[in-house]
Amino acid sequence: MQILLIEDDAETARFIGRGLGEMGWTVVHHPEAGPALLTLSAGRFDAVILDRMLPGMDGIAALTLLRGAGISVPVLMLTARAGLDDRVAGLNAGADDYLGKPFALSELAARLRSLARRPPLVAEATVIEVGELVLDRVAHAARRGDVTLELSPTEFKLLDQLMQHPGEVVTRTMLLEKVWGLTFDPKTSLVQTHMSRLRAKLDKPFARDLIQTVRGVGYVLAPS
Amino acid sequence: MQILLIEDDAETARFIGRGLGEMGWTVVHHPEAGPALLTLSAGRFDAVILDRMLPGMDGIAALTLLRGAGISVPVLMLTARAGLDDRVAGLNAGADDYLGKPFALSELAARLRSLARRPPLVAEATVIEVGELVLDRVAHAARRGDVTLELSPTEFKLLDQLMQHPGEVVTRTMLLEKVWGLTFDPKTSLVQTHMSRLRAKLDKPFARDLIQTVRGVGYVLAPS
């Protein structure tokens, strides 16, 4: 799941970012509405969390603009006040749901899940298997054959992405977007480094390498 | 897909070039509008990415000129600012779409794809087969019969081009343009050299040669 978070309060943003991040979701955060709208694309994000009160452009205004442009991504409005009037105003502007602060993270997550409800894809399965590889998103565990792999969160996401496309090249750009939520090239060996770490755990101890490099393009996971 | 990129910022150009290149698309880059327009009339492009702000000739001016000349190629306008006014100005001048920086590469690609929407051709298939040759663009793999061919990126593109026109002559100029994104003749044996390397892997180990030279013109791949 890719979530776009538009929230000016650093505290709240941090709280949400961490919470959803722990669930394996990718959160892209913008404190201002303007830049955030630029980042937003209908296909890329599963849902948007939008703060009602923002410096510069108000949440409602941003939402109106968004809907005016014909973008139909699910939007969850976040607000300190949750009076009936606010609620109505928000929903009228095109919000799909409304949540007042303070809120429980679990509730936020639940609502996002229901908002972003999509036809069940490979991407949504809780357990993926590719050959002797098994990845369990709920238990946050990965195995190769009988050996349990001790992966860091980043390595886990990386492997997740690869396993979603077995036998297909996964480009570096794609990984930057899906794993790190970056829309630009950091021009460092970020991907290489983590790929190297993943390989150290995934391939090094075994005879056959599952991850192959495709020079100038990206990486492939050996298909089953 | 053949894309013409008009962008003065080297950083952005590199990012786009690499990203789209990873997807197997060919990107011809010009930092200035003037020369770019000349190239446009020479080559066949599926879409143009045009920066809004350019030194010398402004993006809008270039676009107006282009449309004035009756060229109807799809144009995607790229800009730092994406206010409503800019958007309208761009679209009025004849742009087909508008994208503000920063953007996700996947979004750019998606929009280009929809802009360049063409009848699904060989050029768009993920797997091409010509006789005993099989080329899989997604897996980035090529086979002749049961033998997997270990091709470099350039060789892969070269074979791709040949396989798109089985039994037809592919000119050297065409290859320079489609594989290398060159709109001029480098006056070296660039194509010959790489063709020789491709042959070494594609024809040398087998009895029947699939690639034939057409003197003074180009090359033909034996049809199925």
Add this chain to the structure above:
DNA sequence: GCGTACGTGTCCTGCCGATGTCACAGAACC
């Protein structure tokens, strides 16, 4: 509150494959 361990991202280095140019030999055409 403090120290330690871990995760993460950046930088650096070495290695190696890919790439483009050139020179020369060979083939095709006149």
Add this chain to the structure above:
DNA sequence: GGTTCTGTGACATCGGCAGGACACGTACGC
């Protein structure tokens, strides 16, 4: 036979990639 075009080996260069070292921030246990 002469000329032009093509094939291919040699060569230098470039750039991508792997992996180690390091710095920073955070989480956790004491």
